[in-house]
Structure formats: structure tokens, C-alpha cells
Amino acid sequence: MPEKKFSILLVEDEENLHEALKLNLELEGYEITSAYDGPQALKAIQNEYFDLIIMDVMLPELDGISVSENIRLQGNEVPILILSAKNSSADRVLGLKKGADDYLTKPFNLEELLLRVNKLIFKSKQISSKEPVADEYNFGKNNINFKALEGTNKQGKKIALTKKEVMLLKLLIENKNEVVPREKILQAVWGYNVYPTTRTIDNFILNFRKYFEDDSRNPKYFHSVRSIGYKFTDN
Amino acid sequence: MPEKKFSILLVEDEENLHEALKLNLELEGYEITSAYDGPQALKAIQNEYFDLIIMDVMLPELDGISVSENIRLQGNEVPILILSAKNSSADRVLGLKKGADDYLTKPFNLEELLLRVNKLIFKSKQISSKEPVADEYNFGKNNINFKALEGTNKQGKKIALTKKEVMLLKLLIENKNEVVPREKILQAVWGYNVYPTTRTIDNFILNFRKYFEDDSRNPKYFHSVRSIGYKFTDN
DNA sequence: TGTTACTATCATAGATAAATGAAAATTTTA
């Protein structure tokens, strides 16, 4: 299995700087997606998973601060590194307030940028460590044995689970009572960072409902949250 | 660490008033930069950081309102205190008031000016320490879980919240005790190129009141501020 | 003080985008 690259969204309108940054980041082993204005950036964020966003404040159409604000309001906590031309502390305060995680003033030293990029990505991975679920999990009258790749439903019927099914179940149960966005699911279970036009996730959820729900029309455990993702609850 | 002086840009063309204000503000401990017309003001703003701008509406070359608009278009949210003569267009001054700034009508009392200057600077510093809201928020007997997209009202009833509802709730709660103008709401929640009729926002507020208020006719939390926007309070 | 103009409230209905569910197509595994 090839080592997974971290993916970065680079939002910068100035061509030369954009290309230079892209080249250097790729040399460091990151996978770069390019955006040249605010709307493009927002669109990319809707469709892909990123480990980090590097964004200029001064952008055509929609400025970087507004973009960050929008990202945060959507509940997305991807780390954001803001680049600013102005050396004004007003920008700085405003940017950080809106949820940017770090801040660099142009012109900046390339070394410093790379250091910060590394730090931000590492930091966010650290925090995201959730307590792992045990080998078995019970909800209602259902049981899941993650190691045996096997489930038992309320009628005591054994259900053979596949690897992917187990991965998705684990992910949802680890994050129970929280909505897990589709991009996060794809990222965690499939390893994509591109959100394909696919109903694959939905099919897995449908299967889970068939396996474990009394009434798949009114799910108690596997809830869909429209336009975001899915949520597992057990109460 | 030496105490930092707050810096003010004073934009006033009338020499006598300008000098008088400058002297008094300096006596109060502020650092004053002078400008005597619109273009000068804009130039100063490009090059320096200011904690506050005091600006006459009636200026040679380029009037104060235009200068303010220009500043805002640049994404700069420095507080602006407008000085206006009584006969100036009420509409445009009203427009500025919406931006959480302040205005004074000439002739004004010096004490009052100093009070407002203080208030504006203090207020903007306050805002800058605003933190993003946590995953959960409680007000009265209500609870909102932003990660679960779920609310609980005083009767303990669970309310499934939608993505947009959560975005708007977050925005209002992040800015609690402040009026959030309708344009700001549209910009932050709906995005850059969507213009739903303003009734849409009202509908969301309406729902929030149904979910969380005892008496939706006399809201305790979700207040409308006529012709400006909405305000969330929790006291 | 009454008239007028504006703005918010609230219910309802329509539009739209997303999820469902079944089945077929494809890929992977044994």
C-alpha cells in the first residue's frame, strides 16, 4: 500500500506565487489542489477532504476571511493557514477570530511556511484521536463483534459483516451522537480525498438498517442528516 | 512591556476643529494621525493600522461616507465615528449606523465625543476576543448540540436541526448581545451569490422561537431589531 | 392624534436537492 499523502487546498490568486508554493509543497510530498478565488475554494471544500487549507486573505470575488467564516459555520474544523499581504494587526485579529489557525504575513520565508504547514497538519491529527471502541458493541438487542466480523440482530440471527461494513460501523459508533460528514466517512473508510458521485455510502447505511433496525423507515440508530452525513445514536 | 497607545485617524478639513480635537484626544492618551480630505484618509489607512477613525462627512474631494464605504469594501472593520452636520442626508448616516459604528451631530459636546471614542475602541477590542462557540450551548432550559445537529428544549423534547439552522444559530450565538444585520447573515450563511428574499431569514427565526421560546410573541432569546437584523441574548 | 408607509410574523404551498430502495453492473476474492 502506498503511503498516503496529506492533501492541501491552496487558495491564492497570484499566478507566480501560486505555482511556486504548489511546486515546493509537492516536493515536500503533499498533494495540492488549486483554487484561485473564494467561490472556487468553497466549491472544492464541498467536494473534497483536505488536511489543511492555505489561503490568501486578498482574493477576487470573496475574501479569505469570509471563506474561513463560512467553512467554520458549516462545522468544518480543517486547519486554515492565512496568508496576508498587509502587515496590519487589524487583519490578524480579525482572521484569527474567524477561526484561522495560523497566520503568515507576506513576504514570508519559504522555510517558515513549510514548518507551519507541518505543525498544523500534525497538530490536527493529534487531537483527532478518539477513544477506540471495544471489540464488541451492543445496542438495543443487537450485537456487533468487530473482530469476528459478525453481528447478531434482535432475532438472534447472525449476520456476516464485511471489512468495509465493519470499518464504517466502527467509525459511526466511535462518533456516536455526532454527525459524521460524508467526506469524513470517505476519507476514513475509503481513503479517497475526492468525493465521487456515488451512493455507495448510502447503500451501506441501508444495509445496516436492514440488519439492525426494527423499522428501516424510522431508524432508531442510523440517522441520515440531510446534506451532511450520517449519525449513529443509541439511547 | 510598555503600554500601547491606541491610535486614531482624525479626518476633518476645518483647521480649528481639527486642532482642537487633536489636542484633546492626545491629552486623553491617544496617538493621532491627521488627514484633511478623503484621499489623504484612504492613503493613511493603506499604510497604518488604526484602532478608530473619526471622520467628518463633509470633506473636500471625497466625502466621508464614500471613504467609509471604501474602507468596508476592503474588508477592514475598524470602527468609524462619523461627524455630521444636522442637515446631512439621514439615509446615508443610517446606513452607516448599521455597521455598528457611531455618529455624532455637530455641534457636539467634547465630553460626549471622548466617551464615544472610548466606547468604540473598547467595544472593538472586546469583539476581537470572541471565541468560537463550543460543541454545546445552553440557554435557559434549552440545549443545542452543534455536532449532533440536535436541540433539546425546556420540556426535554429533542429537536433535529438542519444544516442551515445550525449555521444560523452558531452565527447568532457567536455574536450574542450584538445585532447581526440581515446582510451579514445572508453573507455568512447563504454565501456569496445567493440572494433569497429576506423572508427566508425570518422563517428561520420563527422556527427557533417555536423550538426554544416560552412565548414566541415575547421572545427572550431571539430578538428582531427592526430594519437591521436579529439579535440573540441570554441573560 | 390619526394616517400612511414600512417591516415583521406566521401559515401555507411550491420548488428543489438529497436520500431511498431495488436492481443491475462491475470488481475483487477465493
Add this chain to the structure above:
DNA sequence: TAAAATTTTCATTTATCTATGATAGTAACA
């Protein structure tokens, strides 16, 4: 190669969002 697992496709259903309109409330002004 057969069987299992996974992914795609597509018609249908549904959740959510938006527009509309009737009413009530509020501010402005003579």
C-alpha cells in the same frame, strides 16, 4: 470461474428550503 463484495444507476419519495400572501405591529409624519 463462481461467488461475494462493492459500486453504479435510476425512478421514486421525502426533507428542507424558499416564496407568497394575509395580518398585525411599529415608526414616521403631518
